[in-house]
Amino acid sequence: MTNELSMQELLDQQEQQLDKLKVGELITSSITKVTNDVVVVGLECGFDGIIPLDELNIEKGKEIADVYNVGDEIAAIITKVSPKDGTVRLSKVQADQKNDLVELEEIFNEHKIVTVTVEKAIQRGVFAKYKSIQLFIPISQIDTKFVNDTAEYMNANLEVYIIEFNSNRNKYVASHREVLQERIDIERKERRERIKAEREAERARIKAEREAERARIKEARQAIFDSLEVGQKIHGKVTKIMPYGAFIDIGEGLEGLAHINNLAWKRVESVESVVAEGQELDVYVLDVNKENNRIALAVKDINNDPWQVISKEVAIGDVIKGTVVRTIDRGAFVEIKEGVEAYLPISQLSENRVPTVNSVVNPGDEIEAKILNFNPDEKRMLISIKEVNAEPEEDYTQFMKPEESLGATIGDAIKKSE
Numbered sequence: 001m002t003n004e005l006s007m008q009e010l011l012d013q014q015e016q017q018l019d020k021l022k023v024g025e026l027i028t029s030s031i032t033k034v035t036n037d038v039v040v041v042g043l044e045c046g047f048d049g050i051i052p053l054d055e056l057n058i059e060k061g062k063e064i065a066d067v068y069n070v071g072d073e074i075a076a077i078i079t080k081v082s083p084k085d086g087t088v089r090l091s092k093v094q095a096d097q098k099n100d101l102v103e104l105e106e107i108f109n110e111h112k113i114v115t116v117t118v119e120k121a122i123q124r125g126v127f128a129k130y131k132s133i134q135l136f137i138p139i140s141q142i143d144t145k146f147v148n149d150t151a152e153y154m155n156a157n158l159e160v161y162i163i164e165f166n167s168n169r170n171k172y173v174a175s176h177r178e179v180l181q182e183r184i185d186i187e188r189k190e191r192r193e194r195i196k197a198e199r200e201a202e203r204a205r206i207k208a209e210r211e212a213e214r215a216r217i218k219e220a221r222q223a224i225f226d227s228l229e230v231g232q233k234i235h236g237k238v239t240k241i242m243p244y245g246a247f248i249d250i251g252e253g254l255e256g257l258a259h260i261n262n263l264a265w266k267r268v269e270s271v272e273s274v275v276a277e278g279q280e281l282d283v284y285v286l287d288v289n290k291e292n293n294r295i296a297l298a299v300k301d302i303n304n305d306p307w308q309v310i311s312k313e314v315a316i317g318d319v320i321k322g323t324v325v326r327t328i329d330r331g332a333f334v335e336i337k338e339g340v341e342a343y344l345p346i347s348q349l350s351e352n353r354v355p356t357v358n359s360v361v362n363p364g365d366e367i368e369a370k371i372l373n374f375n376p377d378e379k380r381m382l383i384s385i386k387e388v389n390a391e392p393e394e395d396y397t398q399f400m401k402p403e404e405s406l407g408a409t410i411g412d413a414i415k416k417s418e
Helices: 002-020 092-109 176-227 306-311 410-417
Strands: 026-034 038-042 048-052 073-082 087-091 113-122 125-130 133-138 157-166 171-175 233-242 245-249 255-259 280-289 294-298 319-328 331-337 340-345 366-375 380-384
Touching (some): 026 048, 038 073, 048 073, 092 157, 133 157, 157 176, 255 280, 306 331, 319 340, 340 366
Parallel strands (some): 255 294, 340 380
Antiparallel strands (some): 026 038, 026 073, 038 048, 113 157, 125 133, 233 280, 366 380
């Protein structure tokens, strides 16, 4: 009777201990036995806890013995308590899921990237695992490009963001597309910033080079300007033509003006008839104005002034040849040689009355004329056709007495002879 009561008391105590175990409770205990199908753990109530293979959360391809050993501690959740046979079923999968869900929720809240493995593909997307939690990745969230076949992503490791976390509905949605797009955006931003930085650096380099080049040119121009001397012969290039003359670059962009009057010794009708833009030529320095930084140039050879040359060849009273180059109402201009034009007044065209200049001479006519006045320094020469053709005056001095030659006129001499 005593033994029966003792057994009953023992059963009551075990039942009381089993009653303390609640489904859903997390317990940690040591493994007492490992088989091919289950792991057995010892419980404080004196019963064993059984964890089946499908509740152990073992990776594919591994056996229970590869992961668990007798004496290892393991955490699991109570899934079923059977007082009749005294068995307690446990699930490590649920325990892991509980911990993994806490971790996954933190990842979701902090918008962190995690790596998942695709385990199943369907037409609408793929299912992937993060530790013990299964996630769904819709087809629109798999890639930034269009996905035609989700099977291509089977067993792929994808980095994802958790975009929906709902533990009540056991719904966890992830996106690989957001990770890719974010990286694309970052790369684009970095590329834009890099290009911007490169452009700014290039602009700064170009600006520095231009400033250095401007400084060099300014210094070089000043050196050229300071070296100029009146009469100096230098090489230049025509940069611009104006009605009044030509601008000529004599080095490093330093320009001087060759006035139309200094393009040639002869009369110039237009600047374009003598020089052209881009033409390279030798010029002479006429003047350097340091106050205004202006340079006067001459294309004509200032060392061979035709007026000075001809002054050594002719003199007043000489009869010379020339060509009529133009006429005006009061006379004509005659070219004696290139660069030397003499003036022929209408009064010096003939002994007879001349109604118009062109009734006697026209442009192109070659004439002979006598030099009446000549000033080479002022570049003036007065000539006469009339004087060439005039009859020489008769000399009456042979008919005069010595006293008559003093102050007497030719008329007086003629009267006395009568």
